[in-house]
């Protein structure tokens with residue numbers, strides 16, 4: 001680190017940027033005690049320099065001119081908290097080439113262009129520090145890259161999207177419908193104005209791709225991860241799951257079995273005794289299973305101003321001590337020849353399933369559906385069938401079937417057949433059930 005301390009610039013002064021300024025400016029004694037020297041925020045680049053800001057940036061210049069950062073030889077480290085793919089990608093590349101280290105919270109640009117950006121960083125002998133890009137304030141990347149590095153990681157699973165977890169918790173605990181829960185999440189700042197990438201599972205898949213790189217050293221294109229979101233989830237399924245002793249969670253999961261890696265993002269039924277069932281609201285959690293350390297659970301705030309800024313500023317401190325550069329070199333991320341198992345899209349472990357059919361309440365209906373399941377070798381663990389309400393004769397009724405462990409493909413084939421029956425009145429619903437504790 002230069003004797004004068006570090007000179008910083010930041011691109012973006014929104015939710016995370018505001019938190020970063022607070023942590024850098026409002027605790028000088030604490031930062032001094034860490035012995036990292038002064039951290040001077042010199043320039044902040046924004047889209048609209050006329051906007052009133054929620055925080056005082058002190059002596060920093062607020063500008064829309066990115067060139068004032070990239071061409072400033074005094075700036076050592078740039079914090080990228082503007083988000084999105086472009087111009088973030090081009091700017092990060094230009095900053096690395098101009099000899100600046102980059103701290104970023106941007107999982108989208110890393111999942112999409114990590115390979116290119118890490119290569120540029122290696123060539124320029126600069127570091128990219130990205131703890132804040134997955135699970136906000138939870139130090140999961142440092143744990144996987146450093147503390148757990150001697151382990152062979154067998155499984156990583158977790159709740160990595162706070163927006164979805166907030167919505168699912170509101171649906172489960174307060175009986176809200178999906179649209180109402182989403183509106184509330186937006187009102188409270190837990191969901192963006194356009195929540196598409198969160199609720200359709202893309203955000204979780206991008207984070208899972210980054211986790212998989214670190215946990216399994218495998219090359220993963222996030223787009224090839226099979227992903228289902230929560231946007232088509234019906235509150236009826238949340239209620240039936242609760243009746244059976246489960247909550248529904250959007251899980252991002254990676255597992256190595258037989259030398260092959262499977263990855264998926266999907267809503268699953270999680271038994272209420274499972275540790276991930278206790279993760280409520282906007283909280284995140286990641287479970288890691290290592291061959292030496294066993295089972296670990298990391299949980300905490302996966303987003304928000306100060307939790308995310310906590311990880312961003314930790315990255316700056318790591319660069320100030322030289323740890324960040326060392327870790328980056330050791331990580332060998334996104335290299336041409338990854339050491340880990342190949343990711344096989346479409347490879348899925350067996351699981352139990354929750355199935356909901358919408359059927360005509362007629363004698364023999366249950367038998368016809370169970371016989372289709374039987375023909376596909378799927379055995380049934382339990383059945384719930386509610387009676388048609390007396391005042392609604394002829395209305396279709398839900399039939400819930402919990403299966404024993406079965407192959408995903410067989411279950412899907414059997415549903416295609418069942419949905420062709422005239423007694424099945426709407427497309428059936430199929431959700432996997434997370435494995436019980438081992």
Ligand SMILES: NC(=O)c1ccc[n+]([C@@H]2O[C@H](COP(=O)([O-])OP(=O)(O)OC[C@H]3O[C@@H](n4cnc5c(N)ncnc54)[C@H](OP(=O)(O)O)[C@@H]3O)[C@@H](O)[C@H]2O)c1
Nearest residue numbers: 012013014015016046047048081082083105106303304308
């Ligand atoms: N929010 C969270 O809890 C959270 C958690 C983990 C990771 N992240 C990641 O952190 C990053 C920032 O998120 P955020 O929630 O802080 O975003 P945000 O509140 O929308 O703020 C974005 C900031 O970037 C600036 N900006 C956008 N486009 C720009 C451009 N072309 N040139 C210059 N400045 C530009 C905006 O400027 P103006 O203010 O002038 O419009 C704004 O200050 C994203 O990558 C996000 O995925 C966020």
